[in-house]
Amino acid sequence: MDNETAQASQQAFLGKFLGGLLRRKEAGIFLALLALMVLITLINRDFASASNLKSVCRQVAYVAIVALGVFFVILTGGIDLSIGGTVALSGVMCGWAMATVEHRYLPLLQWGPCVAIGAGLLTGALVGAFNAGIVCYLGVTPFIVTLGTMSMTRGLVQLLTGGESLLGIPEGYIETGSWILFPVIVLLLVAAVSHLGLTYTAFGRRLYAVGGNEEATRLSGINVRRVKFLAYVISGVLSGLTGILYVAKFRSALAEPAKGIELDAIAAAVIGGTSLMGGEGSVFGVLIGAMVMGVIRNGLVLVKVSPDWQELIIGAVIILAAILDVWRSKRR
Amino acid sequence: MGEALLEMLNISKSFPGVRALKNVNFTVKQGEIVCLLGENGAGKSTLMKILTGVYTADAGTLRLTGAEVRFRNTREACEHGISIVFQEFNLCPNLSAMENLFLGNEVKGPCGFLSYRLMREKAAAAFRNLRLEIDPRALVKELGVAQQQMIEVAKALSHHTRILIMDEPTSALADKEIQNLFAIMRELQGRGISIVFISHKLNEVLEISDRVVCLKDGENSGEVQTRATSVDGLVLMMVGRELDHLYARRQGKPSDEVVLEVRNLSGPPLINNVSFKLHKGEIAGLAGLIGAGRTELARLLIGADKKTAGTVCIAGEELAIKHPQDAVAHGIGYASEDRKQLGLVLPMTVRENSTLAVHRRLLNRLGFISAAKENEIADRYIAKLRIKVSSREQVTRNLSGGNQQKVVLAKWLAIQPRVLILDEPTRGIDVGAKAEVHKIIAELADEGVAILMISSELPEILHVSDRVLVMHAGRLTADFPRAQATEEAIMKAAVS
DSSP states (O other), rough: OHHHHHHHHHHHHHHHHHHHHSSSSTTHHHHHHHHHHEEEEEHGGGSSHHHHHHHHHHHHHHHHHHHHHHHHHHHTTTTOHHHHHHHHHHHHHHHHHHHHHHHHHHGGGGGGGHHHHHHHHHHHHHHHHHHHHHISOOOHHHHHHHHHHHHHHHHHHHHHTTTTTBBOHHHHHHHHHHHHHHHHHHHHHHHHHHEEEHHHHHHHHHHHHHOOOOHHHTTTTHHHHHHHHHHHHHHHHHHHHHHHHHHHHTTSSSSSSTHHHHHHHHHHHHHTTTTTTSOOOOHHHHHHHHHHHHHHHHHHHHHTHHHHHHHHHHHHHHHHHHHHHHHHHOOO | OOOEEEEEEEEEEETTTEEEEEEEEEEEEOEEEEEEEEOTTTTTHHHHHHHHHHOOSSSSEEETTTEEESSSHHHHHTTEOOOOEOOOOOOTTBHHHHHTTTTTSOOBBBTTSSSSSHHHHHHHHHHHTTOOOOTTBBGGGGHHHHHHHHHHHHHHHTTSSSSSESTTTTTTTTTTHHHHHHHHHHHHHTTTTTEEEESSSSHHHHOOSSSSEEEEETTTEEEEGGGOHHHHHHHHHHHHHOOSSSSSSOOOOOOOEEEEEEEEEEEEETTTEEEEEEEEEEEEEEETTTTTSSHHHHHHTTSSSOOSEEEETTEEEEEESSSSSHHHHHHHHEESSSIIIIIITTSSSSSHHHHTTTTHHHHHHTTSBHHHHHHHHHHHHHHHOOOOSSOSSSSSGGSSHHHHHHHHHHHHHHHSSSSEEEEETTTTTTHHHHHHHHHHHHHHTTTTTTEEEEOOHHHHHHOOOSEEEEEEEEEEEEEEEGOOOOOOHHHHHHHH
């Protein structure tokens, strides 16, 4: 093949590739994100600085991991409002485990971090299982169940910590965890595994099927209960993971971390194209949605909008994104 | 029968990528019952949507009693006396009959608040007018399908209707109710109201209509006085060719080997002590009136509802079926009567829907779904069932009723079932696709699958089945081979 033909075919391939990318559902919101970032940079060049971008990415990572968790649940047509509480509770259990190992089981000190991480993830899984049990086996609406769990987990945190932060987390644990981009690496790993799982496993396919038409899926011989159960557990575990990451970040188990993360996480999923009715959405979309939320929050600060206005604007953005999503789905 | 009341002249309508109607002419005379016939996709709904103001035609004119009209929305069409009763009812099940009747047209008292007393009186009068015994205060969800449809008719008539369009009005009705409906239609005709009757049921078309107008691929394909034509004539207009048999005749014969044995199956509130056997390669038709419990029986069989007594055995082995997944694991498939709500995940593609029940067979050694395996299975059944799609990636929501039904069948064939329960497999499907589905059912039986076909169409039961079972009020009232099954015998068993 001579040079011209090679070039032409390369261009054709690139064109097709880009075209395919642009036709994806998430292309619209991705372009909006880029436009937003350009806009903010024009107003305040510090936005595009390496240190600011790293900080934004780090902040986004926490929300994105939680958002990926709740994304699994929303795919089945449910919702999980207890994610913030689970983050807090897991963090507390993680910190407590760490402190206990440190003080009582000195010989096991090198296993401390593992036990602590295990405790955090287990807490998340248990909260998820609790939600799942009531939703799947008692048939209660997810909204109410997880609303209650949200209160219960936050309440448990209050009980266990008396409102004070748990300090004294050993140094070694924090060292890895406090590297600024560590949460981002964790997020990318979680996103990769989630994407693979959703696209290539039977479980992933069933999640979309249950969300698309639960009764038809059930009659087709799929154990819908088990699918939903796992979705809630995954949500809990990922919230737990974020709780552990917060412990590393703050070098203590805070009594009230992640306040309002429910809003950011669910908004991130919806902005990224996840349908609250279930059966629709992608990992990529959730990541973009989380970036949008993070960039807006960061941007509002850099553009020197007063804190009083920030929540108002964030809320308006969420509504706008939801309206755009409805408009987009009507056009299809 | 009088003058032309409505004239639709040279109507054309296009959508992106599709010419739905090309220069279609359709007239309705005063006081006549005219049938609008055509396969799915022929353009009947589009034409009616233009008539009722949902769409505007790209070209052509509408004339009502000679004067040209243009409907910009449904309200305008309504005000001109054109009403439609849809196949899928637009009723609110949680509200009462009278509230539904006056939905959008509420009855108010002197102070502007709703007057329930006045509403009840008016509703009672409207129902009496149609010779209906419906309590205006009864909740719609507690009424039978036939009564719900009557409320729809009453609702349509409450607007000084001159032309009543009925879209597949008999698809959910049993024979006796259909006769009632026809009686009411004739009475309305006597009062000068014209009726446009859209149906796939050719014998009904021959029975009730005065004239038949046929569409094919968006164009007029024939018009005939009903008394001058026959079923074959109608089929010829619709399909452009003669179907050798409207209902497929089987090549093979059922064997004597019992595949499924059901004993004393009961499940409240309806099913009581049902026992029967299915043989390998046999098509058993399950007939009965609406509400007899046939779907309920099927759901008990596959574990969708809980049974309280009885056993289900496959090849002599008793099965514990507590959930649909147990039934599927044992090779029992159930294609439900409502394919959109219960049979398909509409947002998913043909490929994904056809493999929905066989995920285990799609996995490669690492436990991931193999695209190659999945595509192979999807393609195999697309070919076998002759599903007309441009690719397996087509979203099922956009398919025609006939093709959607085939995708549902593909899903169940993929599990390689020993027993296949089909609940109203050809409901709402046009003649051409219906014949294809029957052919597929016959082929399946020839391959050894035991088939239980639930159907409310006696002709279908009579022509397709090897054996006929009849249910009434939750009990099995008859079980006889095809040779002994006459329409009278079946009807008798269905009502007692």
